[in-house]
Amino acid sequence: MKNNSYAGNKLYSGISALACRGSVPHGILIECENEDEGYEFARFIAGCLLCTGSDKPCGECPACRKFYKNGHPDVIVTDGIRGKSSSFTVDAVREIRSSAFVVPNESDKKIYILKNGGNMNEQAQNAILKILEEPPEYVYFIIITPSKSTVLETVLSRVCVYSLNTESAGVSEKEKEAVKALVMAILSVSELKLLEETAAYQKNSQFAETVLELLSEIFRDALVKKSGYNGNFRFEDEVNAVCSALTSKSIMNCAEVCGELIASIQRKCNNNLLITRMCYEFKRAIGR
Ligand SMILES: [Zn+2]
Structure with a gap:
């Protein structure tokens, strides 16, 4: 096929x-x-x-x-x-x-x-x-x-x-910039950087949810790229950075963490706890 x-x-x-x-x-x-x-x-x-x-x-x-x-x-x-x-x-x-x-x-x-x-x-x-x-x-x-x-x-x-609906619908430049910064913070494995990047999310669940959805798109695309597909990705640079820094297993773990976080935002969990958990989960997901 x-x-x-x-x-x-x-x-x-x-x-x-x-x-x-x-x-x-x-x-x-x-x-x-x-x-x-x-x-x-x-x-x-x-x-x-x-x-x-x-x-x-x-x-x-x-x-x-x-x-x-x-x-x-x-x-x-x-x-x-x-x-x-x-x-x-x-x-x-x-x-x-x-x-x-x-x-x-x-x-x-x-x-x-x-x-x-x-x-x-x-x-x-x-x-x-x-x-x-x-x-x-x-x-x-x-x-x-x-x-x-x-x-x-x-x-x-x-x-x-x-x-399958138009992917870019409703995504602002601010959200795009935020997800790019978040990817870099995750890859740097610096807790401080992660906390800095996620500070803006504490008061804005909708913002956090959109950024996490974009983040999960990046992880999904990175897995696809690892499997040998070389197409155009919306966040090409970030997909490449994730691919060269992480193993497929780590990427899968990160994607899973994204899903869990999105679900807990939707369950209206406490955002402060969420940020702490996000930092912890990503560190664990990438195995460091
Ligand atoms: Zn078959």
């Missing part, structure tokens, strides 16, 4: 790199205004998860062939619509929950693609949350929504968000 239209798209390359390392997150939220594009990306992720070849998805192993030809019994696609309503019903979520505990048929993974995630009411989302909190080892959820603003914060804290 190397020479198809996917090559060159860093979100696609990123998932493929994660799949090759066996570290695709169990909960993924695809934010995409165009439902078909979102679904195509979801299918690509499912293909990466099922593929038993080395360059995922290889398109040639039995799992790939089956999936791309007729669909695969361990990939369940649903829009959750029951009866006349257009919403993703709580009954549909309950069915998903009970079927999730039945082991996969052929693969060692079971993948649920939930379309229509933008039409999931609070009750349905809370039902999904229960299984996102403790999914069976083999289960993966990919939820597609036009905007992550439709999703409860508790659910957001359990998923990794991939946005």
